[in-house]
Amino acid sequence: MRSITAVCAPLLALAFAVPHAHAAGIPSPSQSFVTRPMVACPAGDVGFTTIMRTLLNNPISNADVTVEMCSSVTIPTVMGDEGYDVAFFPNTTTPYLKKMTGVNGEADFAIRAGGACPDQGVKIYGNGQIVALRALASPDQDGNLSVGPEDVAIANAKLGTSDPTADFDGDGTVTAADLAILSAHLGHHAPGMATPVASRTWGTLKLLYR
Numbered sequence: 431m432r433s434i435t436a437v438c439a440p441l442l443a444l445a446f447a448v449p450h451a452h453a454a455g456i457p458s459p460s461q462s463f464v465t466r467p468m469v470a471c472p473a474g475d476v477g478f479t480t481i482m483r484t485l486l487n488n489p490i491s492n493a494d495v496t497v498e499m500c501s502s503v504t505i506p507t508v509m510g511d512e513g514y515d516v517a518f519f520p521n522t523t524t525p526y527l528k529k530m531t532g533v534n535g536e537a538d539f540a541i542r543a544g545g546a547c548p549d550q551g552v553k554i555y556g557n558g559q560i561v562a563l564r565a566l567a568s569p570d571q572d573g574n575l576s577v578g579p580e581d582v583a584i585a586n587a588k589l590g591t592s593d594p595t596a597d598f599d600g601d602g603t604v605t606a607a608d609l610a611i612l613s614a615h616l617g618h619h620a621p622g623m624a625t626p627v628a629s630r631t632w633g634t635l636k637l638l639y640r
Contacts, residue, residue: 457493457556458485462535464554464562467600471568472506472575473618474542482535482556489535496555497527497539500547503566504573506620514539531556542620545573546595565594569615576619577612585612 463481470476480497482490499505501524508516514529529537547566554562569577571584585596588604596604598611 455490455493455557456484457482457490457559457561458487459559459561461485461487462556462561464564466564467567467594467597468552468564469567469569469598470503470541470543471615471618472542472544472570472577472620472623473615474512474540474621475615475618476540478539478541480531480537480539480554480556480561482531482537482561489531489533490556491531491533491535493531493535493537493556494558495529495531495537497541498553498555499525499527499543499566500551502545502573503547504544504570504575506542506544506575507622509621512540512542514541544568544570544575544620546571549594565597567595567598569598569612569618571596571612575623577615577617579616582609582612582616585609 461483463479463483465477465479468478470478478497480495482493482495484490501522503525505516505525514527516525516527518525527539527541529539531537543566545566546568547564549565550563552564552566553560554564569581571581585604586609588596589606589609591604592602593604596608596612598608599605601607
C-alpha cells in the first residue's frame with residue numbers, strides 16, 4: 431500500500447502550483463489603469479483606455495476586458511468596424527463590450543454610445559475580475575444617438591452640480607468648460623444615421639457636420 435505522504439504530495443504540489451499560475455492573469459484594481467472620466471460619443475471619436483496589470487505591476491497580455499454598461503445607454507447598430515465586440519445580457523437591453531489586451535496589457539475602446547450611466551454605473555472587468563467602476567458621460571445626453579441643441583439644454587441644467595454624466599473634463603463639477611466640450615460634438619451621430627438638422631437660435635435651419 432502506498433503511504434499517505436506518497437499519495438498526497440503530488441496533490442499538494444498541484445494545489446499550490448495552479449493558483450500561482452492563475453494569479454499571473456488576474457488584474458489588480460490598484461495597479462491597472464482605466465480612463466477617468468469615461469466619455470462616449472455616438473460617432474465613436476472619444477478614446478477610452480484600459481491597461482490590465484498584476485499586483486506586481488506586470489502587464490497582462492491577451493486579457494479579456496469586458497465593459498458592462500448600464501441599461502440607460504443606447505448602443506447603435508453594430509457596423510463591424512467598432513474594434514470591439516458588442517453583446518447584450520439575455521432578455522435585457524443592457525449592453526456589454528469585449529476586447530482582448532495587447533502585449534502591453536492595453537485595450538483601447540472608441541465607444542459608440544449615447545445616454546449616460548450614473549456614478550459607478552459602468553463596470554470594467556479584466557479576466558472576470560472587476561477592475562474599476564465608472565460613470566458614463568456622453569455629449570448625446572438624451573441617448574437618441576445624435577448630438578443636438580436638446581443635449582446642450584440637458585447639460586446646461588446640470589451646471590454647477592457634481593453630476594458626472596455631464597462632467598466631461600472630470601474636474602468634479604459641471605462648468606462652462608464641459609458645455610464647450612459637448613458643443614464641440616454638435617452634429618455628431620452614429621454611423622448610418624442621416625446628418626441631423628438642428629434649429630438655430632436665429633430661427634433658421636442649418637446642417638451640422640462632424
